[in-house]
Amino acid sequence: MTHNLHQVALTLVPGVGSILIRQLISYCGSAADVFQAPLGRLLKIPGIGEVTARAIHKPDVLTTAEQVIKQLEKLDAHSLFFTDKNYPARLKNLYDAPAMLYFRGSGDLNAPRTIGLVGTRQATDYGRRITADLIEALVPYGVTVFSGLAYGIDIAAHRASLTSGLPTIGVMASGLDIIYPNIHQKTAQEMLVQGGLLTESTPGTKPDAHLFPARNRIIAGLSDAVVVVEAAAKGGALITAEYANNYHRDVFAVPGQLNQAFSAGCNKLIRENKAQIYTSPRDLIEAMNWDAPVTEPSPKGIPPALPLDITEEESQILALLRQSATLHIDDLSWQAQIPMSRLASVLLNLEFRGFVRSLPGKTYAPVYA
Known part of the structure; x- marks a missing residue:
């Protein structure tokens, strides 16, 4: 497994996030060029102050990057920089996409059809059954299922996918070496064979609270559609749905009983027209046009002449x-x-x-x- 030292190092510079990394690459040309640029040139780049410029020049950043790469090699993990050809295409044009991703497994991050399946950690039997039924219905379409490896609906989605033979990828709010919750270790191990694990965090990163919303944006960005099975009025599933709407993804929500706390979020999404109502797998399959041929034949005929005012x-x-x-x-x-x-x-x-x-x-x- 090959890793680019300067790309990894760039993600470790204090105060430099994904948006600023893109800015640096745009001005300098490559990650290596960023580290070789004189201090004066760095200071001319919008968003780069003296503290950040000096942090880029500190040699300990490259030393730490070498240690990260050794950890990635032990995990047999891939590093995917946003300029790499294997970086997920669905994320590339998003303004807040991670500059770097770390991946373990055999799954295809650019699979033709993908969904994000999310929901409450306090899943009911109803929610788990809806999840399993949807996964089973998606088998003929070869859909890759993304979720967050958390308790409840997330782990139900991963396990149903493994049972049904669909690839499933867990997007983590920690480093690849820290499975959270730890009780899902066995499922995570199985997913490496039939999907994988993905994160923007370096090995050793613990699942701190602020990393979970960031993780949710990746699930939304990687998905053609996001399905919220059960959710409270507030929580991670609704954050994922919000990101999905911002990214112009299709969002579906499973309606629930009015007096159930973990139906409140889904009912709210439907009421506010932030999600289509999900009543059966057909709703999703037809909306995504997955029953149609992968490439539809275009109507035959002579194309009309393009108007002179076309831009x-x-x-x-x-x-x-x-x-x-x-x-x-x-x-x-x-x-x-x-x-x-x-x-x-x-x-x-x-x-x-x-x-x-x-x-x-x-x-x-x-x-x-």
């Missing part, structure tokens, strides 16, 4: 869609390098003009190939 961005989007037949909005944003906020408006304009059609699951296709 460069619109032309670029049409070219990408005609090349790929269908593309998820995230892939379009990444390939075209157009921010999601602007891309949604451009796509809507193209749809009104009859050049693009929207498909379920935030996927788009050209009206003419």
